[in-house]
Amino acid sequence: MQDLPRKVELIGEHPRMQRVKALIDRVGPTDATVLVLGESGTGKEVVARAIHAASPRAEKPFVAVNCGAIPAELLESEMFGHERGSFTGAVEAREGMFQVANTGTIFLDEVAEMSPALQVKLLRVLQDKEIRPVGGRRSQHVDVRVIAATNKDLGELVTRGLFREDLYYRLEVVPIEVPPLRDRRTDIPLLVTHFLRRKNLKRPGAEVAIDGDAMDELCSMDWAGNVRELENTIERLGILCEGARVTLDDVRSGRRTARRHEESLPFLAVEGFDLAQAVEDFENRLITEALRRTKGNKQAAARMLGVKRTTLASKLRRRGELDPDVDENEDDDGEGGGETGSGRPTLQ
Ligand SMILES: Nc1ncnc2c1ncn2[C@@H]1O[C@H](COP(=O)(O)OP(=O)(O)OP(=O)(O)O)[C@@H](O)[C@H]1O
Ligand SMILES: [Mg+2]
Numbered sequence: 001m002q003d004l005p006r007k008v009e010l011i012g013e014h015p016r017m018q019r020v021k022a023l024i025d026r027v028g029p030t031d032a033t034v035l036v037l038g039e040s041g042t043g044k045e046v047v048a049r050a051i052h053a054a055s056p057r058a059e060k061p062f063v064a065v066n067c068g069a070i071p072a073e074l075l076e077s078e079m080f081g082h083e084r085g086s087f088t089g090a091v092e093a094r095e096g097m098f099q100v101a102n103t104g105t106i107f108l109d110e111v112a113e114m115s116p117a118l119q120v121k122l123l124r125v126l127q128d129k130e131i132r133p134v135g136g137r138r139s140q141h142v143d144v145r146v147i148a149a150t151n152k153d154l155g156e157l158v159t160r161g162l163f164r165e166d167l168y169y170r171l172e173v174v175p176i177e178v179p180p181l182r183d184r185r186t187d188i189p190l191l192v193t194h195f196l197r198r199k200n201l202k203r204p205g206a207e208v209a210i211d212g213d214a215m216d217e218l219c220s221m222d223w224a225g226n227v228r229e230l231e232n233t234i235e236r237l238g239i240l241c242e243g244a245r246v247t248l249d250d251v252r253s254g255r256r257t258a259r260r261h262e263e264s265l266p267f268l269a270v271e272g273f274d275l276a277q278a279v280e281d282f283e284n285r286l287i288t289e290a291l292r293r294t295k296g297n298k299q300a301a302a303r304m305l306g307v308k309r310t311t312l313a314s315k316l317r318r319r320g321e322l323d324p325d326v327d328e329n330e331d332d333d334g335e336g337g338g339e340t341g342s343g344r345p346t347l348q
Helices: 015-027 044-053 072-080 116-128 154-159 165-171 185-202 212-220 226-240 248-263 275-293 298-305 309-318
Strands: 034-037 062-066 105-109 145-150 174-177
Touching (some): 015 044, 015 174, 044 062, 116 165, 154 165, 226 248, 275 298, 275 309, 298 309
Parallel strands (some): 034 174, 062 105
């Protein structure tokens, strides 16, 4: 939540990052509302902190609220506080983040996730600089600079009726777009050096350096997870190579591991991804595999899957792989028997 003032390091010399920095310098000293846009992991929060650090509020609180991580029914009270007894469990009055951030800056991350009801309330805060705690009768004046961020296309959400247009314009007084890492590859060596130096400061005597070809490899990679992914990669390489140099091989084997992780979830990248369908497919694969390993013995397969035999039977029936009128208590679960030898379709 609230942080002590700390030095913000916004690394990047690419022209697009220079533009970002120039905007921060320009807008920082004002009280203007800023909307920070960019893919996940590009450094939106770093930019928000840099704006705060460049403002006359720098010594005052910077409070970050992740609107996507707090359940909708709690977010209002998290933001604006509540009076005692205003809802079940509200045994004491509590300040919200806006009160904590008073005289400072509030950072509303993932602002697109805010419910329509809360969007109206935020709009009112931006217009009137007043908040009303949940269950409270009177409004309170707050002096808070608002910075919001999203990795969504807010304009498109407005068109689809999922985000209020008036709030969008209120937030987007100054938009700042943080470019993805693949569009500013010349910043990769700067970031790698920065993260390695930070690691080396923590472990004097076990410093890590990096070979030129290893650096070239890092620069050629796509970094779908942007700076966050690069930071994690350097952290991992730094641990694996303590007291030595990071080689091309180290980078490549790390990359293979990362790719294996991605390949185990390839469907996530597919348009029209459907969670329920994916879960069902996975369940089907597990059932098929359990039946294969137990040579079609449903009793043993159910045990392997940690479900009752009747549960497995009803799932098989749903898949059309068990006769609808077979009573699962009667179906043959004899050793090595099961469907395979019964003439029923086998599960593939
Ligand atoms: N330009 C940068 N210089 C130094 N560190 C950076 C930079 N950009 C990002 N980082 C680091 O990368 C990580 C991710 O940054 P940040 O949390 O600001 O990204 P984000 O855009 O808010 O991501 P998300 O959309 O997932 O919330 C952080 O640990 C941050 O310190
Ligand atoms: Mg963030």
